[in-house]
Amino acid sequence: MTEKSTRPPGPLSDATDVERPVSFRGGGFVVQPRRLVGPVVFIVLIALWELGSRSGLISALVLPAPTEAFSAFMDLVESGNLQKHLGASLQRLVIGFSAGTVLGLIVGTAIGLSNYARAGVAPLVAAIFPIPKIALLPLFIIWFGIGEESKVATILFGCFFPTVIATYGGIDNVDRTLIRMGQSFGLSHWNIIRKIVLPAALPAILSGMRISAAIAIILLVAAEMIGAEFGIGAYVLLAGNLMSTDQLIAGVTVLSIMGLTVNWLITKAEKTFLSWRN
Amino acid sequence: MDLKVDGLSHWYDDLEVLRDINLTIPQGEIVCVIGPSGCGKSTLLRLLGGLEVPSKGQVLQVGAPPPDSLNPLTYVFQDFALLPWRSVESNVSLVLERHDLSKEQVEARIADVLNRTRLTDFCKAVPKQLSGGMKQRVAIARALSVNPAVLLMDEPLSALDSQTRELLMGDLIDLWTREQFTSCYITHNLAEAVRLGHKVVVLSRRPGVIREVVEIDAPLVERRVSDSRISSIQQGLWEMMREEAQSADLELARG
Ligand SMILES: Nc1ncnc2c1ncn2[C@@H]1O[C@H](COP(=O)(O)OP(=O)(O)OP(=O)(O)O)[C@@H](O)[C@H]1O
């Protein structure tokens, strides 16, 4: 018995009564928040980029230094043009996105609930969804004119289809026993839709919104590159034409921040409305 | 109010599920229905509550439901069917919202049923925070809140572990002793059937016909598993079930 504590455990030990802790092998494969890593990677990349530019490793023609892009951005702020560009872009984005989402919700709900709407409209949606909406912009310009309407229509169209598909997909996956339950307690058709079907489809609807928001920003820039005086897209296009890459980077950064903000808003909405999931 | 099934048969396309069922569920009694898997028990229950229309025959309400009954035929589902985004009290209020009740009446009803099912402390919890047994108690509370004339229960305890099942069975017996509710109770579990049923209806394999109706006249509160009469009835039911289940299996094997 004294042997037990003195002899180290090892593959060679043939004694059967050696005690040793079971080795841990269950680690990894768990998603955990690491808050600092993201910002650190970001800062390191920017710092390397800045160093590269200063040392001449990256030529100013290829890529301007971050500080130059930043001063281009400050110029934009101080001249008051940022407000004009951003205001014009946000207006188009908000109108196009909300109208597209509301229409998409209505049509998606109709397809989800009515066999006729599904048979009639779903194939149409499937046929039009894959068309890049920007290819239709010239058509929209002919229909609605070169002004705001054609740009908003492009964004609206772009948001409409993903929302339709997400909504009726979500409704298809609603647990049928919940609907049965509603019927068995005599809830009206409208109450079942409002209190059971739509809340149950909300997770799918919100993830559809995440996709359509990204599409909206892409289409916004594309539409603004075709005939717009103001707008972040127009600003980026002009910068590109003038080969002022510092302004281009500044504009693109604004777009990225816009995307991040929208994403953050949707995450926030998910946290508020879907708190029951966890 | 009694519920009467009159010459009822049902098909799904070519599949004959139920054949010529005649059955009465008298007021104040629990009628248990047992039968092999797939014999049409759930179908029978859906037909009873008007969730489906029988291919032949009919389901009749004999006499008027009590005037204060908001939803005479009320279900309790096997998988609870609670809305996961609503709290316990709000799951109950869902089925009261459509009726012309004042806010105070709704609140009073919710408080009453949660008290009767011993859930008052959990009124703000959401289903995810509850154990299976508590979820089913919420579903029972919801069903009681509309003052049902007949409770239609489809294997209400099947999703629960055996201890919880035993406890909930006790709850149901207490409840019945207090307020003699009427119920059609579908189950796989013979012990449940002999503990809860005033009548046990044995269905044959598909197409389900009534093979036998066993009356048990011992009062619910006095039934014990150890009671020799109860266990001999259970034994008898098992003999019948075994034959049916075996031949159903053979049928499957032969294709
Ligand atoms: N909506 C439906 N359409 C077609 N067939 C169905 C439908 N519902 C049930 N069936 C079939 O009818 C038969 C009886 O089903 P039912 O669910 O009533 O059986 P059950 O006795 O409740 O079975 P279990 O004990 O497994 O719950 C099964 O063979 C099933 O496949």
Ligand SMILES: [Mg+2]
């Ligand atoms: Mg069943």
